[in-house]
Amino acid sequence: MKSFNYYGPKTVKEAVALLAELNGEGKVICGGQSLLVLMKQNMFTPEHIVDIKGIPELDYLNYGKKEGLRIGALTTHTQLEDSPVVKKEYPVFAEMEDNLAVVQTRNYGTIGGNVCHGDPAADPPAVFIALDAKYKLMGKKGERVVDAEDFYKDLLEVDLRDDEILCEVQVPPMPAHSGVAHDKLMVQKGDMGIVGAAAFVRVNTSTGICEDARIALTNVASVPFRARNSEKMLIGKVINEELLEEAGKLASQEVTPPSDTHGSEEYRRDMARVFLKRVTAKALARAKQAK
Amino acid sequence: MNDRLKDLKFKVNGREVELKINPKMLLLDVLRDELKLTGTRTGCEVSACGACTVNLDGKAVRACSILAIQLNGRDVVTIEGVADGEKLHPVQEAMVNHGAIECGFCTSGMVMSARALLLRNPKPTRDDIKKAIQGNLCADSGYVKYVEAIEMAADVLQEKR
Numbered sequence: 001m002k003s004f005n006y007y008g009p010k011t012v013k014e015a016v017a018l019l020a021e022l023n024g025e026g027k028v029i030c031g032g033q034s035l036l037v038l039m040k041q042n043m044f045t046p047e048h049i050v051d052i053k054g055i056p057e058l059d060y061l062n063y064g065k066k067e068g069l070r071i072g073a074l075t076t077h078t079q080l081e082d083s084p085v086v087k088k089e090y091p092v093f094a095e096m097e098d099n100l101a102v103v104q105t106r107n108y109g110t111i112g113g114n115v116c117h118g119d120p121a122a123d124p125p126a127v128f129i130a131l132d133a134k135y136k137l138m139g140k141k142g143e144r145v146v147d148a149e150d151f152y153k154d155l156l157e158v159d160l161r162d163d164e165i166l167c168e169v170q171v172p173p174m175p176a177h178s179g180v181a182h183d184k185l186m187v188q189k190g191d192m193g194i195v196g197a198a199a200f201v202r203v204n205t206s207t208g209i210c211e212d213a214r215i216a217l218t219n220v221a222s223v224p225f226r227a228r229n230s231e232k233m234l235i236g237k238v239i240n241e242e243l244l245e246e247a248g249k250l251a252s253q254e255v256t257p258p259s260d261t262h263g264s265e266e267y268r269r270d271m272a273r274v275f276l277k278r279v280t281a282k283a284l285a286r287a288k289q290a291k
Numbered sequence: 292m293n294d295r296l297k298d299l300k301f302k303v304n305g306r307e308v309e310l311k312i313n314p315k316m317l318l319l320d321v322l323r324d325e326l327k328l329t330g331t332r333t334g335c336e337v338s339a340c341g342a343c344t345v346n347l348d349g350k351a352v353r354a355c356s357i358l359a360i361q362l363n364g365r366d367v368v369t370i371e372g373v374a375d376g377e378k379l380h381p382v383q384e385a386m387v388n389h390g391a392i393e394c395g396f397c398t399s400g401m402v403m404s405a406r407a408l409l410l411r412n413p414k415p416t417r418d419d420i421k422k423a424i425q426g427n428l429c430a431d432s433g434y435v436k437y438v439e440a441i442e443m444a445a446d447v448l449q450e451k452r
Contacts, residue, residue, distance in 0.1 A: 006297060006314030036356050037337050053361050102426025107350040108357060190425060
């Protein structure tokens with residue numbers, strides 16, 4: 001690994017001031033579970049590393065009935081997975097984490113680092129998009145809150161200005177009669193998804209009509225793919241197998257997946273259909289069960 | 292400025308350690324090269340094999356994928372710190388007695404993953420054990436014996452309580 005200048009700010013203010021000073025040359029590290037893999041292979045050789053893992057004010061995980069879940073950037077995957085309140089209010093996170101990498105990585109890797117890495121195959125961004133989460137960013141000029149979906153610009157590129165760090169993920173409370181699910185195609189448990197999907201569905205329990213749906217697919221484009229047109233097909237209707245098949249087919253035509261050793265473009269398109277259907281059906285079943 | 296050394300003060304196997312390190316040093320480098328604790332293996336070095344697993348504040352982590360400089364004030368236990376003097380930890384004892392160790396390369400990582408599991412979950416199911424060592428590859432594919440040995444160790448630890 002190439003040497004770098006190391007900075008270990010103790011507050012958000014300090015970190016932001018440092019980043020502003022470094023004028024675009026500073027790279028933020030948190031747990032480093034994604035970043036270090038690139039750095040060790042000299043695929044990425046930053047001159048300046050700003051380490052935010054030692055900023056205590058970013059280490060929290062809070063839930064309130066009104067404001068929902070607030071995930072501080074330093075929250076580890078394991079903390080999210082094991083939190084009793086998260087298990088109760090957002091069981092989808094434990095479902096997601098169970099398939100995310102391995103214990104060792106989850107014990108040190110952070111949610112903030114994961115969502116800022118901008119890997120289109122990553123699971124949390126898709127789940128956050130399905131949950132309509134927002135990211136709180138802090139820069140020299142102050143705070144900015146962006147929709148999770150808008151944060152992703154291109155492969156490994158996110159909407160973070162040179163002087164900004166991500167401080168918090170804000171997940172709204174789950175509406176009544178709604179459900180969320182996540183799943184992905186893996187050769188081995190813990191692999192990055194060859195294709196993955198997260199879906200949120202809200203139903204009217206007396207009519208059975210789908211009142212809202214948010215679906216995001218992973219590893220089928222350079223950013224997490226929001227299947228808006230598929231959602232539109234489902235909203236206002238009673239979801240059945242036929243309708244799901246149509247929604248899945250539509251997404252499979254719209255995605256622009258890569259082709260690599262894990263799967264051809266054609267295969268990924270078809271798996272986008274399969275996983276959209278599978279995960280949306282699971283979210284729907286959960287919505288019907290929910291209070 | 293690139294080579295400016297930084298202070299690292301943390302606990303390794305119960306002992307306070309103070310060093311000056313290049314900030315690019317990984318925990319694995321510090322353990323093996325600086326502290327000469329070579330029981331922690333250098334395996335794939337890209338977070339795939341788990342041979343470098345150690346315990347950080349009681350949790351299993353990969354020493355090859357952590358900047359050591361981040362560990363100021365933290366508590367690390369390596370395979371050298373698992374036994375109680377000459378007396379093996381029940382996980383080690385069970386692995387030896389059950390013949391779970393084949394070539395031995397992955398063993399220290401397996402022990403560290405098992406130790407972390409039993410610290411937080413003293414009565415693991417077989418599934419819990421499998422998940423705990425999911426990130427530890429054994430090139431001899433000796434997983435079944437490892438799982439059985441960890442089950443035995445959990446029983447021994449239960450009896451001691």
